[in-house]
Amino acid sequence: MSKKSIVFRGGTVINPDGNVVADVRVSQGVIDAVGPSLDGDTVIDITGSYVSSGFVDLHTHLREPGKEEAETIETGSRAAARGGYTAVVAMPNTDPAQDSVMVVRFVRERGEAAGLCEVVPSGCITMGRNGTQLAPYESLAKEGVRIFTDDGNGVQDPLLMRRALEYAAPLGVTLAQHCEVSRLTEGAVMHEGACCSSMGVPGWPSIAEELMLHRDIELVRLTGAPMHFLHLSTAGSVELVRRAKADGLPVTAEVTPHHLALNDELLRGFNPLFKVNPPLRTIADIDALKTGLLDGTIDAVATDHAPHASHTKEQPLDAAPPGMLGLETALAVVNTAVNADPRRIVEVMSWSPARIAGINDRHGRPIAVGEPANIAVWDTTSVWTVSRDELASRSKNTPYHGMEVRGKVHHTMFRGQLVVQEGKALK
Amino acid sequence: MSIVDKPSTEILGAEDVSRAITRIAHEIIERNTDLSSVVIVGMQTGGTWIAERLCEAIERITGGTRVPLGAVDISMYRDDYSLRPIVLSAPTEIPVDLTERRVVLVDDVLFTGRTVRAALEALNDYGRPRAVQLAVMVDRGHRELPIRPDYVGKNIPTHPTDEVAVGSNGVFVSSESEAV
Amino acid sequence: MKHLLSTHSLSVDDIVGILDVADHMTEINSRSVAKVPALRGKTVASVFFEDSTRTRLSFESAAKRLSADTMTFSASSSSVNKGESLRDTIETLSAMGVDAFVVRHKSSGAPQAITQWTNASIINAGDGWHQHPTQALLDAYTITRSFGTKDSLKGRSIAIVGDIKHSRVARSDIDVFTRLGAQVVLVAPPTLLPHDIATWGVTTCGSIDEVVGSVDVLYMLRMQFERMDSGVIPGLGEYTARFALTPTRAAKLSPHALVMHPGPMNRGIEMVVDPSDLPGSRILQQVTNGVSVRMAVLFTILGSGATATLQQGVDA
Numbered sequence: 057m058s059k060k061s062i063v064f065r066g067g068t069v070i071n072p073d074g075n076v077v078a079d080v081r082v083s084q085g086v087i088d089a090v091g092p093s094l095d096g097d098t099v100i101d102i103t104g105s106y107v108s109s110g111f112v113d114l115h116t117h118l119r120e121p122g123k124e125e126a127e128t129i130e131t132g133s134r135a136a137a138r139g140g141y142t143a144v145v146a147m148p149n150t151d152p153a154q155d156s157v158m159v160v161r162f163v164r165e166r167g168e169a170a171g172l173c174e175v176v177p178s179g180c181i182t183m184g185r186n187g188t189q190l191a192p193y194e195s196l197a198k199e200g201v202r203i204f205t206d207d208g209n210g211v212q213d214p215l216l217m218r219r220a221l222e223y224a225a226p227l228g229v230t231l232a233q234h235c236e237v238s239r240l241t242e243g244a245v246m247h248e249g250a251c252c253s254s255m256g257v258p259g260w261p262s263i264a265e266e267l268m269l270h271r272d273i274e275l276v277r278l279t280g281a282p283m284h285f286l287h288l289s290t291a292g293s294v295e296l297v298r299r300a301k302a303d304g305l306p307v308t309a310e311v312t313p314h315h316l317a318l319n320d321e322l323l324r325g326f327n328p329l330f331k332v333n334p335p336l337r338t339i340a341d342i343d344a345l346k347t348g349l350l351d352g353t354i355d356a357v358a359t360d361h362a363p364h365a366s367h368t369k370e371q372p373l374d375a376a377p378p379g380m381l382g383l384e385t386a387l388a389v390v391n392t393a394v395n396a397d398p399r400r401i402v403e404v405m406s407w408s409p410a411r412i413a414g415i416n417d418r419h420g421r422p423i424a425v426g427e428p429a430n431i432a433v434w435d436t437t438s439v440w441t442v443s444r445d446e447l448a449s450r451s452k453n454t455p456y457h458g459m460e461v462r463g464k465v466h467h468t469m470f471r472g473q474l475v476v477q478e479g480k481a482l483k
Numbered sequence: 484m485s486i487v488d489k490p491s492t493e494i495l496g497a498e499d500v501s502r503a504i505t506r507i508a509h510e511i512i513e514r515n516t517d518l519s520s521v522v523i524v525g526m527q528t529g530g531t532w533i534a535e536r537l538c539e540a541i542e543r544i545t546g547g548t549r550v551p552l553g554a555v556d557i558s559m560y561r562d563d564y565s566l567r568p569i570v571l572s573a574p575t576e577i578p579v580d581l582t583e584r585r586v587v588l589v590d591d592v593l594f595t596g597r598t599v600r601a602a603l604e605a606l607n608d609y610g611r612p613r614a615v616q617l618a619v620m621v622d623r624g625h626r627e628l629p630i631r632p633d634y635v636g637k638n639i640p641t642h643p644t645d646e647v648a649v650g651s652n653g654v655f656v657s658s659e660s661e662a663v
Numbered sequence: 664m665k666h667l668l669s670t671h672s673l674s675v676d677d678i679v680g681i682l683d684v685a686d687h688m689t690e691i692n693s694r695s696v697a698k699v700p701a702l703r704g705k706t707v708a709s710v711f712f713e714d715s716t717r718t719r720l721s722f723e724s725a726a727k728r729l730s731a732d733t734m735t736f737s738a739s740s741s742s743v744n745k746g747e748s749l750r751d752t753i754e755t756l757s758a759m760g761v762d763a764f765v766v767r768h769k770s771s772g773a774p775q776a777i778t779q780w781t782n783a784s785i786i787n788a789g790d791g792w793h794q795h796p797t798q799a800l801l802d803a804y805t806i807t808r809s810f811g812t813k814d815s816l817k818g819r820s821i822a823i824v825g826d827i828k829h830s831r832v833a834r835s836d837i838d839v840f841t842r843l844g845a846q847v848v849l850v851a852p853p854t855l856l857p858h859d860i861a862t863w864g865v866t867t868c869g870s871i872d873e874v875v876g877s878v879d880v881l882y883m884l885r886m887q888f889e890r891m892d893s894g895v896i897p898g899l900g901e902y903t904a905r906f907a908l909t910p911t912r913a914a915k916l917s918p919h920a921l922v923m924h925p926g927p928m929n930r931g932i933e934m935v936v937d938p939s940d941l942p943g944s945r946i947l948q949q950v951t952n953g954v955s956v957r958m959a960v961l962f963t964i965l966g967s968g969a970t971a972t973l974q975q976g977v978d979a
Contacts, residue, residue, distance in 0.1 A: 245771075253857035256771045256792030256834055326772025370750050372770030374791070556687065559701035559729070559966070571683075574690045608696040 059084060061096035062474060064433060064467070066103035070402045071422045080107050082429040085472030090425060100477075102433050105466055108402040110142025110173075110430040112409040112419050113383065114203070114232075114310055115286060115358035118144070118175065120166065121159070122151025127363035127450045129163065132383070133172035134448040134483075135361070137475045139383040140432035140465035143174040143410070143419045144361075148185065149208045155180040155191040160199050172475050172483065173468075174430075176415055178203040181220050181231055185209050190220055197227045202414030205232035207286055208333070210268050212238055218275050225281035230308075230412065232284040233272050235293070236334065240264035245374045247320040247335040255324065257373065260335045262290040269293050273300045273307060282306035284412055287360050289315045289334040291344030298353045308412050310358040311345050313386045317393035318455060328369045328376030329455045332362070335378075346394050349404060356409040359386050363451035381454040384447050389456065391436050391463030398436055406432075429472040438464035448481055491648070491657035494639055500620065500653060503636035504533065507618050508540035510634050511587055518548050520613070521585045526602055527556040527572040529591035529649065533620055536651075537589060553577040555588075560601035575605065582610035587634075591649035593619040596630035620649045664964055666785045668774050669794045670838045678839060679813065682804050684959035685952070691728065692955055701966050702731035708756055709765040709788070712738040712749075712773070717926060718788050721950070722765045722797075725957035731965070734761070749773065750780045757781040762965055766790070771831075784964045792829050798925055799835035801956040803843060805949050806880055809921055817844035822874040824850040824906055825884030825933055828857050832925045833884060837865060848874055850906065854895045870905050876915045883908055883924045886933045899932065909935045921945050 061083035069078050069090060079094035080087060113136065119127040127135075129146070136144045146163050148154030154163060160177040167175020179196040183189040185206040193204060204224060210233060211217045217233075224231055241264045246252045248259025269285060273296060276283045285297065288309050297309045314332060319339055322330045330336060348354040362379025369376050382389075390401060410420025421427045442456040468476035475482055495503070515521050518541070525534025531554050538552045556575045588602055599617060606612060618634035623641040637654065641647060645658045664677070673681075691699055707726040709719050719735070726733045736756060747755075753764070763784040766774045771791030778785050789795040807815050821840050827833045827849050840847050847865040849856060850873075860867060868874060875881065886902060896902055903909075908922070913936050916922070922944045928934045938944040 248858065250859045250862050253859045254834070254863075256790075256794065256831055259858070326775045328776075367748060367750075370748065370776075372749065372768065372773040372776050374770045374772075559687075559691075559699040559962075571687055574687045576690075580695075604700070608694055608699070610695070 060098065061088070062469070063094050063096035063099045064102045064107055064431070065094070065099050066101055067105045067107040067433060069423045070106050070108040070399055071424070072407065073422075075399065080423055080431070082431070082469060082472050085429055087423060087425055087427050087429050090423060100467065102466065104437075105433050105435045106398055107423055107431060107433050109406045109410075109420050109423065110432045110468060110470065111140045111387070111405040112413060112415065113141050113144040113359050113361065113386070114284070114356055114409045114413055115147060115207070115312070115360045116144035116383065117147045117149065117360070117362045117379070118163070119363055120150065121162065123365075125365045125450075129166035129175055130170040130172070131448060131450040132361070132363070133167060133170040133175060134481045135381070135383040137172040137468045137470065138448050138465065138479065138481055139359075139386050140434055140468050141173050141383060142430035142432070142468065142470045143176055143413070143415055144383070145176045145178050145203055145413050147207045148178050148180045148205065153180050153184050154178060155183050155185075157195055157199055160196055160201055164200070171470070171473075172481070173470050174415070174419070176413060177201055178205055178232070180204065181206045181211055182216065187212055187216065190216070190223060193224050193227055193229060197229050202229050203232050203284065203412075204229055205234065205286065207232065207234045210234045210236040210238065214271060214275070217272060218279065221275055221279040221281035221283065225279060230282050230284050230414070232286050233268065234286050235265045235268040235272070235288070237264045237267045240267070243374070244335070246323050246331065247337045249320055249338055251320045251323060255326070260333075262292055262337070262341070265290055265334055266292040266296060269296050273297075273305060276300070276305050276307055277303070280306070282308070285309040287312050287315065287334060287358065288345070288354065289337050289341060291341045294344045294348035294353055298348065301353060308355040308408075309353070310356040310409070311349055311354050312360045313357060313382055313389035313393070314360075314380060314455065316342060316345055316349070316357075317389050322455070323373070326373045328371065328373050329380065329453055331373060331376055331378050332360070332380050333378035349394060350396060350400065355404065356412060357386065357390055357404045358409065359383050363449050364453050366452060369453050379453070381447065381449050381451060384449065385442055385454060385456050385461065387434055387465055388440070388442075388461035388463045392461045401436075429469050431469040432465060433467040434463065434465045436463045438462070440464060491655040493653050493655055495637055495654040497652045500636070500651060503620060504536045505540050505544075507634040507636065508537050508544055511537070511616075511618070512541060512544060514616070514633070515585055518545065518550060520583070521587060522551045522553060522579060522581065523587045523589060524553040524555050524577065524606065526588065526590040526598065527554055527575070530589040532651065533591060533618075534589040537587070537618065551578050553579075555602055555605050557598055557601040557605050560605045562597060562601065577609045580610045581606060581612045583613050584610070586612045586615045587618055588615055589618045591620050592647050593617070593622045593630075593632050594625055596626045596628035599630050600628050621647055621654055623647050666774075666778060667796050667960055667964065668778070668785060668787045670796045670799050670835045673796070675842055678800065678803065678843065681800055681956070681959050681963055682807065682813070684963060685804050685955045688955040688958035688962070689952070691958070692951075698728050698730060700730045701962055702726065702729040705731040705762040705965050706734060706760055707731045707763045707765060707961065707965075708734040708736060708761045710736045710752070710756065711767040711788070713767050713769045713789070714739065715767050715789065717950070718767060721953045722786075722788060722957050725954050725961055728954070729958055729961055729966070731762075731961065734759070749777065753777050753780045757783055763961065786960060786964065789831055791831065793831050793834065795831040795835050797953070797957050797960055798832050799839040800960065801949060801953045802836055802882070802923060802925075803839050804956050805923065805945050805952050806921060808952070809945055809948070814844070816840060819845045819879040820848065820877065821845050821880040821882060822848045822850050822871070822878045823882045823884065824871055824908075825886055826855045827851045827884070828855045829887070830884055836882065837863060841865065848878070850874060852896050852902075852905070871908070871912060875912045876917070878920060879917070880921045880923060881908065881916065883922070883933050885925065885927065886929055903932060903935060907933050907935045910940075913941055916943060919943070923949055926950070
């Protein structure tokens with residue numbers, strides 16, 4: 057840990073209790089001063105930018121172990137750091153899946169070895185994500201796993217889901233559901249709407265998400281166990297969560313940057329880069345998601361960063377796997393798509409996800425003396441063009457290639473160490 | 484072919500064209516003693532009206548002998564389709580089997596000979612004529628293939644870049660070198 | 664025109680132009696020597712990732728009548744079974760020197776994807792449920808030439824009967840027919856209609872009996888057996904009762920009405936009548952016209968270059 061101090065000078069500090077223009081000094085892994093005219097060994101002028109706690113992604117596919125040709129924990133961590141993230145929750149759909157202490161440890165240790173951000177393993181709800189046998193929640197919880205999900209698959213069996221909630225509740229962990237009634241989405245490629253029907257492509261109807269969401273909200277009501285809903289994509293889902301929260305149920309929800317920015321019309325050219333699960337929806341859904349994000353119905357933005365090797369995306373639309381990159385463009389896409397106050401951006405990209413992930417003892421903290429130095433420095437005004445060739449991810453499947461976006465991450469500090477400076481990863 | 488924006492010279496007038504058609508009709512009758520085997524085939528699209536006029540002239544001169552009239556579109560037989568787009572004109576219409584017929588192929592202008600070569604190939608797909616004769620209103624020279632006309636309205640010496648326009652109202656040559 | 668991927672990329676003028684070129688091809692096909700040298704030296708590869716002998720033969724005979732060289736690639740007898748990717752297949756064939764690929768694929772949009780991996784022209788010979796543009800062109804050709812005038816689709820009423828939802832033929836036909844001025848009515852059970860049919864500019868009805876007496880064209884689609892197995896419709900008997908063309912229904916057709924089918928027919932399912940007993944049947948004419956129209960498409964794409972325009976010729 058560096059004993060030399062670093063000062064971020066002239067930025068606007070965003071904290072839960074308000075924004076203030078102040079210098080921030082970091083030394084030995086913690087913030088040791090916040091105030092005017094600070095000096096240190098290294099001074100970085102960040103006038104015009106914001107300083108906030110580093111972002112936390114609830115939904116990252118790092119692909120390791122199993123699909124290292126698409127991403128590794130190291131390359132994914134680097135992409136995360138470039139996106140301003142200091143912690144990512146690694147989704148368990150690896151091969152082998154994260155349903156055992158051994159795999160969970162492996163993921164965590166690889167993350168520590170990369171040292172670019174904290175890689176927080178999630179666990180499976182069911183063994184091998186097969187939807188039949190519960191995963192060992194307690195032993196995984198002892199390893200620090202706080203989020204359990206079968207992401208990629210929804211847990212279809214209502215009885216199993218009920219038992220999972222009942223079993224997990226006393227352990228203080230959160231189950232996270234990928235809402236998709238699979239019988240309604242057999243062969244589905246994209247949102248069921250005007251587009252898919254004229255393109256002659258099997259549709260993924262909104263009801264397939266909303267039915268499971270509704271079922272699970274009722275299971276939460278029954279069991280009292282908390283539940284998090286992954287990548288909600290429809291207007292109906294926003295409404296269901298809004299009502300559940302009004303009823304005081306312990307539910308939280310996330311939305312991805314792409315579901316806030318992109319709609320199903322983009323698939324007209326049959327480009328698999330726009331294929332994702334749940335699929336890109338309509339403008340009306342986007343509007344409802346934005347409203348939900350701004351009014352607090354939706355708690356967090358999560359990237360669903362899903363790298364795929366080029367050759368797997370170079371297939372016809374129905375054969376290509378769903379998923380798109382997200383970590384390195386998240387802030388810019390959210391800032392471009394949603395007219396959100398910078399403070400709400402920090403809330404949905406750092407404070408809330410850190411709480412949901414159960415890591416708010418070290419991430420999503422205030423910028424204050426004594427706090428761990430997990431920091432992002434960014435702005436909402438820089439205009440830049442996304443290029444897939446400049447990404448740190450091992451894959452290139454960004455849907456934003458060539459698009460102009462607004463807002464940029466300049467520096468990321470992880471445990472007091474500058475890991476990204478001027479947008480460039482330092483290791 | 485446009486002659487609108489180039490200065491053009493009238494080589495033949497409307498009456499000269501009519502006279503030439505009548506003369507060629509006479510020559511066809513003279514050369515083909517058995518008119519019943521003759522078919523007149525105009526090349527789409529510049530030769531078709533001349534072919535029609537030739538048929539009428541033959542009917543007039545012989546006092547009622549009507550020879551079959553056809554039209555051939557050579558666009559799919561051209562040897563330069565890799566060089567420039569093929570433009571279809573009007574479909575080929577050959578009213579009789581050409582086997583053992585004497586075909587008089589009619590075009591407005593004979594230049595490189597490539598269109599005639601294509602037409603000869605096209606005609607073969609309608610049967611094997613006993614003979615093919617070639618009638619043109621204008622022979623402007625510059626042949627690139629060993630092809631020679633049997634009946635000519637007028638021989639006109641031209642520059643390769645000149646444009647020759649033939650209509651029932653006359654024959655006109657416009658020459659680029661004269662343009663300012 | 665570089666590719667033919669979808670009817671949507673054709674303007675009405677393009678469609679009319681191709682049908683006019685098809686008249687030339689029909690004339691060529693009527694000759695004793697039905698072959699012209701127009702595409703000599705060009706290579707047309709038919710690349711079929713899904714079986715369709717009739718469409719493949721129609722394209723290949725079209726190519727041969729224009730003197731193009733043909734190559735055939737079919738997935739069942741190829742390295743696709745050994746896991747070769749679509750991209751590698753296309754790049755490999757391209758390297759042999761192909762001017763146009765005629766592509767049939769089970770995935771909607773596959774022909775479009777292929778355009779990224781070759782400089783050759785791509786002609787869509789049917790992709791998934793998406794499009795089958797030459798079928799729509801040959802259908803429009805068959806109807807207009809049957810009714811005699813080039814704009815004879817205008818104001819005509821055309822019923823398309825059967826599985827619309829899973830049909831690339833229906834998607835292509837509806838687009839071409841409606842843009843050429845026809846009124847299209849879709850006759851199908853609701854589970855075989857695309858769910859947002861309201862935006863398609865067509866009407867729908869639930870039984871063939873409601874339309875059979877009034878339409879100018881009755882277009883029957885092939886009913887796939889597997890739809891019944893997967894619970895999309897109740898069963899064969901009910902389908903036949905509501906949607907099949909039976910002798911009784913055929914007797915109600917207007918004297919001038921045409922009966923069409925893209926083939927292959929399911930006798931006893933949607934066709935409970937022998938088409939050879941129907942004076943209005945154009946089913947074999949569709950097959951004949953298919954060759955002319957595919958010649959016209961190949962010629963338009965390969966023979967006349969990007970700037971081709973159809974000169975309105977003087978009638979001979």
